[in-house]
Amino acid sequence: MESFIRTLPKVELHVHIEGTLEPELMFELAQRNQITLPYASVEEARAAYQFEDLQSFLDMYYLGAGVLQTEQDFYDLTWAYLLRCQHDHVMHTEIFFDPQTHTERGIAFQTVMAGMTRALADGEQQLDISSRLILCFLRHLSEAAAFETLAQAMSYQEYIIGVGLDSSERGHPPEKFRRVFEKAHDAGFLTVAHAGEEGPASNIRDALSMLRVSRIDHGVQCTQDPELVRALAESQTPLTVCPLSNVKLRVFEDMADHNLVDLLRQGLCVTINSDDPAYFGGYMTDNFLAVAESFEVTKEEMAAFTTNAIRASFLPDEEKAKLQQRLDHYLQVQLHPIL
Ligand code: ADE
């Protein structure tokens, strides 16, 4: 199973580019930009990555993002992530970024976009990894700030396929951004939202009805509401689940308590993703391995996470078909080698 998972073709739908900032690069950029970090060493930074909940993580994550200043910094960050994708056999990735984390510090939206898009173009050309960008509004900031960010995004629609909602879920329900999402829809953006990570199942219902999202990021609290679980199975609404993240942020105490395999078996469109891999101890392969180690799953079930992610992606149908062919070919060779 381990070698099957390592080379299994994968599709990532839930990764925050700022959450891929490894301590080594954080230190390099801090030095390059003459910024003092509150850690004495890479080891000390890693050792500090112990979290009680989402907020305790977010405080450290926003602090780390402070080292990102120039176009080259955003290029280096994105390129390093793409190299991890290559290593993990990720064929396609849909990447979140938090522009407000940077524009609030005086970094231009254009600086962020230029660095990321240059790296993504290189990734497509040199690594054969396709990608899309999804802008996330920080839900702890105001509706007005989200409107301003959306206005900036309008000039980059060629590069930004959709908008999402992240940061502190508690106290910042979907309703707060209903009007922003209406405007984003009108402008032609697709939409997603973090919901039911540590907030209630009602946030999932509200994200679907009020924000009209195509996917729910996390969504694991849906099991509080059996009627909602049935509706998610029926509608095939994708859930972008992040197993290592959920254990690190104590959404589940132990991987064995996680509900994703159960939800998959109930027919929901569940996918596996890495969220903030530099902080949570692993990229895509590590997340797949952690699931396979804690549950009695078949290779077919592990491959179903990729099939679901292909279906749930924001790619055109022809591109989805090509990715599915690559997966089918892999499964043919791995599972039926003599046919
Ligand atoms: N931003 C980065 N990672 C996040 C997560 N897991 N939940 C909400 N906001 C985030």
Ligand code: ZN
């Ligand atoms: Zn997330």
